[in-house]
Amino acid sequence: MSATAFFTTTQFLLFFFSVSTIILGDANIQGEVLLPPAQGTEKVSHLHFYFHDSLDGRYSIRIAAAPPSYKSATQFGNARAVDFPLTEGPHPGSKLVGRVQGLYVIASKEEVVLLMDLTYQFYEGKYNGSSISVLGRNAVRSPLREMPVVGGTGLFRLARGYVQAKTYLYNVTNGFAIVEYDAFVMHY
Structure with a gap:
């Protein structure tokens, strides 16, 4: 890259960000100021449900797999998109x-x-329309796993907490699993 092209590109980027800052800085963004919840209004909810996992394409699909993952005993690097049902009891026909x-x-x-x-x-009762987000490490062969709740929506806005997962049933042949969950969620 020549010195002239470098300075021209640099000057353009500086100009672009300066104009963007001026335009966005003067924007009239309207909204309400939200105050933190009053002291002592934090609640803790305990949720209990079952998670139904299946590797046959019903509830999850592989979206990425690096070639070395085909040789790995753990399938390291495999990624799946999931859409699992949550039920009240362990049977797939549960509510x-x-x-x-x-x-x-x-x-x-x-x-x-x-x-x-x-x-x-969640679709039921007072939690209908609310959600929690979980992000973390799940060592699936451990008897009890714990993962953090990192946020939520609806009644679980500003949520934090943890979930504990225990494998209720795992079928090695077809990859079907039922996992029992206890979620302990702090929210306002």
Whole structure:
């Protein structure tokens, strides 16, 4: 790149960001000022439900797999998009209370560990229309796994907390799993 082209590109970028700052800086953005909730209004909710996972394409699909993952015992690098039902009880025919949607990636070469980025959307009772977001490490072969709740919507705005997952049933042949969840969510 010649010195002239470098200065021309640099001058253009400086001009562009200066104009953007002026235009955006003078924008009249309207909205209400939200004050933090009053002291002592934080609540803790305990939610209990079952998560139904299936690798046969019903509830999840592989969206990425690096060629080395085909040789890996853990399928390291595999990524899946998921849309799992959440039910009140462990049976697949139990009352549907929500869905979990998002992504997970197999993130370990040595053991089956998922990096999960999931939103748990609830359809029932006072939580109808509310959701929690979970982002974290899930070592699926451990008897009890804990992942953080990093946010939420609806009644779970400003949520924080954790979920604990226990495998209720796992079928090695077809990859179907039922996972019992307890979510402890602090919210306002």
